[in-house]
Amino acid sequence: DQQVKQNSPSLSVQEGRISILNCDYTNSMFDYFLWYKKYPAEGPTFLISISSIKDKNEDGRFTVFLNKSAKHLSLHIVPSQPGDSAVYFCAASGNAGGTSYGKLTFGQGTILTVHP
């Protein structure tokens, strides 16, 4: 049972345009969501997160949107740069007192390629 799903295995975008990566989840106990970026032969690097009490969080070129009713989150990268080419993972964890507190459940990842 895949509780966090990234349905697009890959995304190709032109430099300067917007990249939108999507993620869906099924566990209603999840209340903290994160995006990680991963280059080959390296560990994942934390990008940005959002708590369920918010619907948007921005950090520079990166914005994460959360739609709790749809159990959907997305990562927007504007403008996209060739250096953004990597695998992007979304992850979720539950609230304090729940069984998934502190434990990250990851999606399968989306390979983003930004063309110059």
Added chain:
Amino acid sequence: NAGVTQTPKFQVLKTGQSMTLQCAQDMNHEYMSWYRQDPGMGLRLIHYSVGAGITDQGEVPNGYNVSRSTTEDFPLRLLSAAPSQTSVYFCASGFVGYGYTFGSGTRLTVV
């Protein structure tokens, strides 16, 4: 400040052998965990610890043991390696409720 350090980076084992993957962090993080990454499956949690002396199982714990005798170290032991344990293993640490820091990974092949 070295962050999260994993050793070794690469390892080849024969079926039935045992080994320990090392993980150390110097950030005084309370939370440490081990994940494995397999093609098309993202990262899956093996074991985790919320502090010294406290460990618990994640999603895929079978065939692995952990212990946490200090805040800094969280080794992962493979008791009797199987080809199904061929994977890339990542250690992560952090404070619960914040983004975790991952090590650079150990690529393990079991033949």
